[in-house]
Amino acid sequence: MPAPVANTYPAAAVDVMLAEIRFDPQGLVPAIAQQHDSGEVLMMAWMDRNAVIETMTTGRVCYWSRTRRVRWRKGDTSGHIQTLVDFRIDCDGDTLLVLVDQTGVACHTGRHNCFFRAIREGKLREIVPVLVDTEKTGKD
Amino acid sequence: MPAPVANTYPAAAVDVMLAEIRFDPQGLVPAIAQQHDSGEVLMMAWMDRNAVIETMTTGRVCYWSRTRRVRWRKGDTSGHIQTLVDFRIDCDGDTLLVLVDQTGVACHTGRHNCFFRAIREGKLREIVPVLVDTEKTGKD
DSSP states (O other): OOOOOOOOOOHHHHHHHHHHOOOOTTSOEEEEEEETTTOOEEEEEEEOHHHHHHHHHHSBOEEEETTTTEEEETTTTTSOOEEEEEEEEOTTSSOEEEEEEESSOSSTTSBSSSOOEEEETTEEEEOSOBOSOHHHHOOO | OOOOOOOOOOHHHHHHHHHHOOOOTTSOEEEEEEETTTOOEEEEEEEOHHHHHHHHHHSBOEEEETTTTEEEETTTTTSOOEEEEEEEEOTTSSOEEEEEEESSOSSTTSBSSSOOEEEETTEEEEOSOBOSOHHHHOOO
16 A cells, blocks of 8 residues: 555644643643554554644655654654555544654554553563664664 | 343452553553454543453443543443453553444444544544434443
8 A cells, every 4th residue: 555645733733622622721632643554553642732733735655753742753763654644533522633754663662562561471571572672773 | 143242250360460450640541442353442541440340340340530530431421332242451560452242333423433534635534433422322
């Protein structure tokens, strides 16, 4: 299947979406990134108002890093970009679901998704393999 | 396919998981619920420490309601329960992914999932149909 073309939205549609989002007291909203075709949940991160605008306007998914306190366009360092396929909001307006086409891996550890730890035989195990050496690619 | 049997964990495994979770200053962690077989992202809600314990011990998914300030075992009112299939934690320990088998619908609006609003032709549209009248079933 060819990679999808980035989905972008005109300014009026971005405003419609912004009006529906209930940002938290820090001005942030959680955004779940899901691979559009496989359904794999890749990661969860946070967006501020400008990350929403940047994501919807450019079709390249952007987040707000709470630890580094900077906006962060996924893949700018590593090349592991997320191309926007659809931008959805939940019933309460306080969580976003972005359907994406992930280039490379989503997780800074080099795994395809961030949810790679689960209990197996009573122990915490890593259930997703490392695919990329992110010491070499960078870790965004 | 038969419905999966609820996955439950012994106390020692629950403790292993609790030790990995980085609860926020309010003592909460976001939990994404995903239908285990289809990959559909059903909802996102919050768990406190006791909701994690209850979920992992009983195999019935429980959350913490931030608005009502009560623990909330999904489906106790509506019958729309979530049977636990797998309990995963992300790289940073600050987001959970629960794979579930959803009975009925996940959304309090009667839709199968909460992420039913998206932009279509420049307008905010509802892209998931209402399947259940939750005025009759209750809305948990």
